[in-house]
Amino acid sequence: MRGRTCVSCRRRPASYYRRASGQPLCTPCLEEAVARAVKRSIRGLRAFKPGVRVGVYLGALDPLSAVALAYITGIVERRYSASTIAFKPSYITLGPNASRLIREAGVEIVEAPTPRLQGEVWAPTLLRAERSAAALAALEWEANVALLPVTRTTLTALGVEALMSSRLEYMVDVAENSFEVMGVTVAYGLRTIESEAVRALATLRGLVDISSTITPRYLYKRVYSSVAYSGRPELEYSSLAAVSLIASTHRIEARCKLCGGPAGRGSECCKDCLIAWGCDDRLRRTPRSPPEGRGL
DSSP: OTTOBOTTTSSSBOOEEETTTTEEEOHHHHHHHHHHHHHHHTTTSOOSSTTOEEEEEOOSSOHHHHHHHHHHHHHHHHHTTOEEEEEEOTTEEEOHHHHHHHHHTTEEEEEOOOOSOOEEEEHHHHHHHHHHHHHHHHHHHTOSEEEEEEEHHHHHHHHHHHHHTTOHHHHHHHHOSEEEETTEEEEEEETTSOHHHHHHHHHHTTOOOEEESEEEEOTTHHHHIIIIITTOTHHHHHHHHHHHHHHTTSOOOEEOTTTOSEEOTTOSSOHHHHHHTOSSGGGGSOOOOOOTTSOO
């Protein structure tokens, strides 16, 4: 980006070329673009109000996006006199630089419930496990809303995975904007922006020292690369829209009590949460109403 000026502020030198919009951006303007995307992604959840507590789950689906979301959410929530907590499961390791920058953004880092998973995990299963973990962490730390660092790119890849696997129930996980789980709203905090921009922000802000012992496994990554991306970011929009349309045809007979996704008829839990948690004593928790004065 040497020699180019940011097209947004028209003052600072550009540090990143955003292919989705064809814009060279400086780091502060890229940060603002990601912040606007977070606001669009969770619009309607009343998360930006004084006294609200927002939790961000530092998940393994996309660790760089996770740390970037925690950082951005902390900055945005401070503007509204709200607070942010980063839920860190045991399989995530935060380096000193990422920890310091997140805390400087006003984010408290706490230990979070960790699903019983290890190694490579099929991405749709990992999404459900981390969605349930985010809800359990929000219950424990009394957060009003729990956010997962799931970008438009990740959702599209998950949708292609579900489509190619002929598993319509997993398309519902992609199509819905938020899930009500045990009285907690869990939403995808980066739904309206591409992974490339979020990861670029994490790199430019020095938030790269994060790692995970769990990694997502995609069986049809090549199909996604050729059909949904193929060097053309605009294809993500149409692919995700197509997956959402197909998902609307799926009849949901029951909802999993832990992740909010479709479950089999007469089942309290989906198979993914049975693998991740066992669905024993956690099902006996009484769903709570949001804390008074927290804006929900």
